[in-house]
Amino acid sequence: MKIKLTILFLFLTLRLAAQNHVFVETESFENKGGWVIDQQSYVVMNSSYIMAHGMGRPVKDASTTVKFPKIGKYKVWIRTKDWAPFPKGPGKFQVSVDGNKIKQVFGESGSDEWKWYDGGEVDIKKEQVQLALHDLTGFNGRCDAVLFTDAAKFMPPNKLEELTAFRRKQLLLTETPRSAGRFDMVVVGGGIAGTCAAISAARMGLKVALIQDRPVLGGNNSSEVRVHLMGDVDKNHYPKLGRIVREMDNGDPGNGNPDAKEYGDKRKTDIIRGEPNISLFLNTFVFKAEKQNDIITAVVGRDIATNQETRFEGSFFSDCTGDGTLGFLAGADFRMGRESKAETGESYASEKADDFTLGTSNLWASLPSDSVTSFPATPWALQFSDEYHIDQTKSDWEWETGFGNFNTITQAEQIRDHNLRAIYGNWSYLKNSKKEKYSKQELAWVAYIGGKRESRRLIGDHILNQMDIQEGKFYPDGSVTATWTIDLHFPNEKNSKYFEGQEFFASTKHIKVAPYTIPYRCLYSKNIQNLFMAGRNISTTHVAFGSTRVMRTCGMMGEVVGFAASLAAKYKTTPRGIYEQHLPELVGILKGETLAPQP
Known part of the structure; x- marks a missing residue:
């Protein structure tokens, strides 16, 4: 019996080993x-x-x-x-x-x-x-x-x-990915903030890796999302800031322009490729951070097409992902959602803390056609009627889903899909019920990559708040001058009436502010020693974020981070060490009075 069982076991083992997948x-x-x-x-x-x-x-x-x-x-x-x-x-x-x-x-x-x-x-x-x-x-x-x-x-x-x-x-992936080498600065995220951070650091002499998870640079300002740049660069307390942003700026094509070339993808890439100190890694999603205590030593990214994994070692890192992805992977302190008035003392804060975040937009546009075109019925989409529909030939920023009904990070696919159901459902209604206006109008472009507004905010040594903005506080480490209103979106009232809990259209109330400066301490992590951040994931409250999040402002944050990283490399210190021991030199660079020596 033992012999028979042994033979059977060996047979089953060999058969399992012979399976081909x-x-x-x-x-x-x-x-x-x-x-x-x-x-x-x-x-x-x-x-x-x-x-x-x-x-x-x-x-x-x-x-x-x-x-x-x-x-x-x-x-x-x-x-x-x-x-x-x-x-x-x-x-x-x-x-x-x-x-x-x-x-x-x-x-x-x-x-x-x-x-x-x-x-x-x-x-x-x-x-x-x-x-x-x-x-x-x-x-x-x-x-x-x-x-x-x-x-x-x-x-x-x-x-x-x-x-x-x-x-x-x-896929035969091993625990030892291929090495991209070691860099002075690793920038994760190739939106406007990330590209400006990479350029700034590279021009100060640092060897930089710029990692972007899409085939194009620019983030929300790319042809994949098509949001125009906002925020002023000509009202700076430090006029040196904004020069790199101007290089990246392709003019103002508006939101959702059907002509992809208007957003200057090639221009952005050419500028980056023209920098000898920058190694560009497109189509690479960073999914892992390696640490020693509270210091990031390396990140690992996977190519979104080939699945090849690459490891990037670095002395300093900058989270310019918007989602605070690198900070999250590294264990950085962060906040997501709204704080309460009791916590922050802000008059525009929520009565109670919650998970509410500004939403994600998928913009779209149509163009006139020479002949009558059709569009199918969409019973699976949101349903519109004579009583409620959106009579537009193209979208603007208001087409937005989120508002606490969805998690903008873990439910990105569902948010995008909800936006598509709204777009296709509304367009089907217009094409089939308002033929006198739309029979010769054709859907020309719909974004399938979501344009996010809010997710994680990484916590720095200072958390910018409403009072800092409205009182125009100028801290000794004031750096980027911001000019955008406090612009906090909420569901459009009429949209909520017809699509309660499924809103996809937003409203806002712009609260004007005088130009104010964002402290440098908002641009590095409180608890991860060598982590900078620039973009919409910097250290602010939800209310203050409503003003800091626009892309020209975010680009200037990137410029400051590049300057600060060069000083940190020069003095072999941390981002916090620059604030504590070398702030006058950083301010001198911002004023254009001094340049940090190349490390």
């Missing part, structure tokens, strides 16, 4: 066709995915070559979701293997949960085949991964921890 991440497809990479939910999925963003017109197939260890029959699994299951959404697509379409249609399951779906069995007759995703609607069908397995009873994991381990094993 062929795992394909869709973001790594050789030919994306009309599909786009979305990394906005990396923090909750540990992966990117691709999406058929065709604005109601089916997009071209995405395809890639897949190599198999042996020919034969394989079970196929597709990881996807139904993004608008009301009761079934429009994101339908098919999968084809060497031109043969799998019968099942994916993306219309009625479940908005990411999970593996059984695609049946395929017969692989050669070692290399073409795998393709065929979009059926143009309405944002999405696919995370495809798995072929010759183990008939194998079920790929859905739980995040198990799935992440499975991904890493199938």
Whole structure:
């Protein structure tokens, strides 16, 4: 009996060892066709995915070559979701293997949960085949991964921890990523704040890595989001500030301009690539921070397309992610949501502390067409009527979702999808019910990358508040001059009446302020020794954030951080050490009186 059991055990062990899995991440497809990479939910999925963003017109197939260890029959699994299951959404697509379409249609399951779906069995007759995703609607069908397995009873994991381990094993990712080298300054986030921080530090002689999780720079000012730059650079207490911001400024094309070139993606990239001290890493999402006590020693990023992991060592780091991603990974103190009046003493603060944050916008635009165009009915979208609809040919900032109903970090995908349901539902109504105005108007552009306003705010040695702003307090370390109003958005009253709890349209009340300065102590972490920050995630209250968050102001923060980093390198001290021991020299640089020697 023991011999028989031993033989059976060995047989089962050999059989399990012989299982063949062929795992394909869709973001790594050789030919994306009309599909786009979305990394906005990396923090909750540990992966990117691709999406058929065709604005109601089916997009071209995405395809890639897949190599198999042996020919034969394989079970196929597709990881996807139904993004608008009301009761079934429009994101339908098919999968084809060497031109043969799998019968099942994916993306219309009625479940908005990411999970593996059984695609049946395929017969692989050669070692290399073409795998393709065929979009059926143009309405944002999405696919995370495809798995072929010759183990008939194998079920790929859905739980995040198990799935992440499975991904890493199938992708042959090791615990030792490739090294990008060591840098004086590592800037995480390539929006206006991050690009200005990188340029400022590089021009002061530092060796800089600039890491951006998208293929373009500029963040909300890029062609992917299309928000114009606001805040004045010509009212500075220190006129030297704002020079780099002006270089990055491509004029004012407004919000949601349908012409992508108006936002100057190439110009921004050319400026960065022209800096000999900057190494640029696009398409790289930083997901890990390494520390020794309260000092960051390195960060690790993953390429959103290839999944290649890269490690960046540094002396100083700057969190310019907007979400405070690096600070969060490093254990920096942060705040998210509104403080109470009792806590801050601010007259505009909330009565009670809560999770309310300003929302995320997905802008859109239409253009006139020479002939009559159509747009399908959208029963899965938000529903509009003669009584309530938004009669616009393009959006502005008011198209905004969040307001405490969603977490702007962990529910970024749901926020974007809610915005899409509003956009497509309203546009469908206009096209089909107001034909006299819209019959020759065509949807030309819709952002699939969300333009965030608020998430984490990292805590520094000073927390800027309403009184600092309105009283115009000038602290000894006053640096960036800010001019924008206290601009705190809230759900539009009429929108709330018709879409209570599902608001997607905002209002605001601008509270004017005189130009004021932001203390340098708001630009570095209170508890992580070598962490700077610039952008909307600096150290402020929710109320003060309403004024500091606009991009020209954020860009000037980046300039200050670059200057301060050069001094920190020169004196081998910390960001706090600059405030405590070398503030006059930093102020001298801001005045244009002195330049920090190159380290």
